[in-house]
Amino acid sequence: MVNLDHKGWRIFASPLVGFLLLFLGFPILIDLVYSLSRVSFTNLRSPEIVGFGNYGEVLGDGQFWRASWFSLRFGVITAILECVLGLGLAVFLSPLIEKRSWLMAPLMLPLMVAPAMIGLMYRLVLHEFVGPVPYYLYLWFGDSPSFLNAENAFWTLVVVETLQWTPFALLLFYTAYRAIPNDVREASAIDGASARQILTAIELPLMRPTLIFTFFIRFIDGFRVFDNVYTLTGSGPGGSTTSLPIYIYEAFFKQGAIGKAIAASVILFLASFVGLYALTWLSRRGKGAAS
Amino acid sequence: MLKFTKITLSALALITTSLGAANAAVTVLGWPGGSEETALRAVAEAYNAQSGVANTDKVELLFYSRDGFYDKLQADMAAGSSAFDINLLATYSIGRYASYMEPVDLGPDAAKVFGESVLKTMQFDGKQYGVPTDLSLHFMYYRKDLVDALLADPAAKAKYAEISEKYLGKRLEPKAPDSWTWDDWAATALYFAKSVNPESPVRYGTVLQMKNLLFNIMVWQSVARANGGDWMDASGNITIDSPAYRTALELYKKLYDAGASPKDSLSYEYAETNAAFGSGQVATALQWNAAASELTDPAKSPAVAENVGIVAPPAGSAVRADHIHGLGLGINKNAKNKAGAAKFLQWLATEDAALLYARSGGSPALLPDVAAKIAKERPDLVTLGQYAGAYGYVMTGATSANAFPVYELQAKEFTGYWSGQETLDEALANTKAGMEKLLKP
Numbered sequence: 254m255v256n257l258d259h260k261g262w263r264i265f266a267s268p269l270v271g272f273l274l275l276f277l278g279f280p281i282l283i284d285l286v287y288s289l290s291r292v293s294f295t296n297l298r299s300p301e302i303v304g305f306g307n308y309g310e311v312l313g314d315g316q317f318w319r320a321s322w323f324s325l326r327f328g329v330i331t332a333i334l335e336c337v338l339g340l341g342l343a344v345f346l347s348p349l350i351e352k353r354s355w356l357m358a359p360l361m362l363p364l365m366v367a368p369a370m371i372g373l374m375y376r377l378v379l380h381e382f383v384g385p386v387p388y389y390l391y392l393w394f395g396d397s398p399s400f401l402n403a404e405n406a407f408w409t410l411v412v413v414e415t416l417q418w419t420p421f422a423l424l425l426f427y428t429a430y431r432a433i434p435n436d437v438r439e440a441s442a443i444d445g446a447s448a449r450q451i452l453t454a455i456e457l458p459l460m461r462p463t464l465i466f467t468f469f470i471r472f473i474d475g476f477r478v479f480d481n482v483y484t485l486t487g488s489g490p491g492g493s494t495t496s497l498p499i500y501i502y503e504a505f506f507k508q509g510a511i512g513k514a515i516a517a518s519v520i521l522f523l524a525s526f527v528g529l530y531a532l533t534w535l536s537r538r539g540k541g542a543a544s
Numbered sequence: 545m546l547k548f549t550k551i552t553l554s555a556l557a558l559i560t561t562s563l564g565a566a567n568a569a570v571t572v573l574g575w576p577g578g579s580e581e582t583a584l585r586a587v588a589e590a591y592n593a594q595s596g597v598a599n600t601d602k603v604e605l606l607f608y609s610r611d612g613f614y615d616k617l618q619a620d621m622a623a624g625s626s627a628f629d630i631n632l633l634a635t636y637s638i639g640r641y642a643s644y645m646e647p648v649d650l651g652p653d654a655a656k657v658f659g660e661s662v663l664k665t666m667q668f669d670g671k672q673y674g675v676p677t678d679l680s681l682h683f684m685y686y687r688k689d690l691v692d693a694l695l696a697d698p699a700a701k702a703k704y705a706e707i708s709e710k711y712l713g714k715r716l717e718p719k720a721p722d723s724w725t726w727d728d729w730a731a732t733a734l735y736f737a738k739s740v741n742p743e744s745p746v747r748y749g750t751v752l753q754m755k756n757l758l759f760n761i762m763v764w765q766s767v768a769r770a771n772g773g774d775w776m777d778a779s780g781n782i783t784i785d786s787p788a789y790r791t792a793l794e795l796y797k798k799l800y801d802a803g804a805s806p807k808d809s810l811s812y813e814y815a816e817t818n819a820a821f822g823s824g825q826v827a828t829a830l831q832w833n834a835a836a837s838e839l840t841d842p843a844k845s846p847a848v849a850e851n852v853g854i855v856a857p858p859a860g861s862a863v864r865a866d867h868i869h870g871l872g873l874g875i876n877k878n879a880k881n882k883a884g885a886a887k888f889l890q891w892l893a894t895e896d897a898a899l900l901y902a903r904s905g906g907s908p909a910l911l912p913d914v915a916a917k918i919a920k921e922r923p924d925l926v927t928l929g930q931y932a933g934a935y936g937y938v939m940t941g942a943t944s945a946n947a948f949p950v951y952e953l954q955a956k957e958f959t960g961y962w963s964g965q966e967t968l969d970e971a972l973a974n975t976k977a978g979m980e981k982l983l984k985p
Contacts (some may be wrong), residue, residue: 294619294640376811376816383819383823399810401811402807402811485811486755486811487811491957491965492756493960507949508949509640509946509948
């Protein structure tokens with residue numbers, strides 16, 4: 254291992270720091286200026302500084318809080334569902350996948366499809382006159398529910414998101430599950446532990462860092478959902494399926510309220526930062542508990 | 545060495561000339577991927593082939609993808625791009641782009657080709673910003689077989705009257721579609737809805753496109769307009785909270801709640817509406833004129849094509865109204881070749897060019913005597929011109945810089961009411977407040 258002094262660190266870190274300053278620092282600076290300005294597409298080069306008015310407008314906008322609640326609820330529920338299903342599948346299918354590893358490939362297929370395509374696909378699948386789901390529901394039960402009205406759209410979107418991203422959780426959980434040494438399981442079994450006890454008292458605690466990590470990754474992805482929701486329901490009747498990214502997109506492009514959109518994105522950035530910090534903290538705590 | 549120098553100089557001269565020509569050519573940013581692109585290619589080719597057009601004024605075409613077209617255009621224009629001399633514009637976005645564009649003089653003959661009401665779709669603040677190349681409006685599509693059967697059967701007429709009395713509060717008699725009022729249409733939609741009339745031969749009486757999308761508001765707002773509704777009055781006061789808007793909003797909600805339109809109508813737009821009507825399970829549909837070719841084509845809509853009737857949208861208590869908006873081409877303020885661009889647009893506004901554009905698949909709204917010259921090849925354009933001239937309207941303020949956000953606002957608030965998340969009073973109050981902010985002078 255080579256020991257670097259301060260000068261050495263500076264030399265090695267300078268390209269990365271330069272890159273970050275150039276490609277992240279500059280846009281962030283511009284964003285901060287715009288978020289404090291009254292700016293539209295007509296005065297992009299001469300924004301009028303108005304202080305924290307945009308932040309006030311965003312925080313006082315009921316639709317912003319509805320979008321935040323949608324994103325939070327969507328992120329938490331889909332992350333829980335994906336983790337529970339992914340964990341169940343990882344444990345249940347583990348013996349099978351161990352023997353036939355090629356099975357992992359078809360299980361991962363939904364991850365290969367762009368989320369926007371998933372949204373479009375379900376627009377067809379759920380359409381009353383051309384979709385297979387309503388067709389068979391009419392055939393068998395004489396009726397089909399409305400999948401995309403204001404009451405049901407949220408849960409339809411949750412199911413669509415969960416179906417696409419559960420394989421991601423499965424992949425991580427399966428890898429973590431297989432990484433547990435068999436000696437530990439065998440020793441527990443010799444000590445008289447049942448299969449359930451091995452799972453809850455041995456395997457799950459050992460998988461805890463992966464469980465936390467996967468949950469947060471899926472939560473962040475769910476929280477910032479855009480593509481499949483936008484292509485499937487847009488922002489929904491009365492804005493009922495507006496996630497925070499959709500709120501920002503619509504404020505920016507549809508309303509031309511650039512300052513407001515960027516102020517909302519800065520708030521989202523800060524919220525994400527807090528989320529990532531929590532992830533790191535929990536991850537460290539998990540590692541400590543496991544060791 | 546001399547030979548080498550000559551060849552090098554000749555090559556340099558050739559490169560310089562061609563680069564100069566490329567720079568001076570008129571670059572047109574068009575609407576990609578549909579009949580508009582095919583028609584634009586045809587007229588550009590014809591224009592370039594004319595002997596009077598200088599090499600430096602030849603037209604070159606440029607296309608983005610349709611996805612996010614206007615967002616990309618806005619970003620480009622705001623950045624002062626000179627990558628194109630002529631750009632696409634639409635009625636509802638003229639105000640948004642006018643500050644990046646040059647007004648254009650199309651000459652006195654343009655009005656004789658398109659008519660004043662159609663030229664207006666490309667005007668902002670009294671100035672002409674483009675040539676109206678394609679016009680969109682709405683047709684009321686209906687099933688001739690179903691309506692004929694209704695009109696011929698006394699028992700069905702009695703049932704119709706009973707339904708109209710129960711749901712609309714007045715006893716109505718079935719009429720021929722071309723003389724429908726919005727109430728007649730609503731009664732027909734209710735009569736053909738299985739949820740209202742279990743004996744109906746189809747599942748739904750109509751298909752309403754109610755997704756939270758600005759284009760759907762354009763489809764719906766003719767109901768409000770027909771009852772005398774407008775965005776603002778002559779003094780600039782927002783007049784959205786009016787009996788006309790209330791009646792129109794309530795009518796859609798009544799039909800949706802009664803099950804006259806599919807359950808997922810709140811997520812329906814153009815494509816879903818075509819699929820629903822084309823399935824043969826829907827009796828009527830208020831839809832864009834562009835759908836006519838699909839719905840009347842036996843290969844594309846085998847279940848209904850032979851029985852599709854088309855009329856203008858029904859009349860209201862005030863007038864019979866049909867929303868119109870146009871796509872057109874105008875001059876970029878940062879154009880490198882403004883003079884060449886103006887020449888091309890002036891030519892495009894002539895009768896010959898408009899007819900060529902129409903023959904090549906475009907949908908210009910032409911005055912009746914001009915449209916008559918291509919009636920055999922494009923009978924749909926005769927209807928288009930007729931309806932645009934007789935019933936076409938643009939809401940006051942609907943070409944302003946914030947017309948786009950106004951439509952967005954209405955889409956959000958009105959779908960909120962239709963889906964039961966807001967009361968009518970809340971939706972109208974929110975819309976009024978938002979419009980006052982967006983349309984203030």
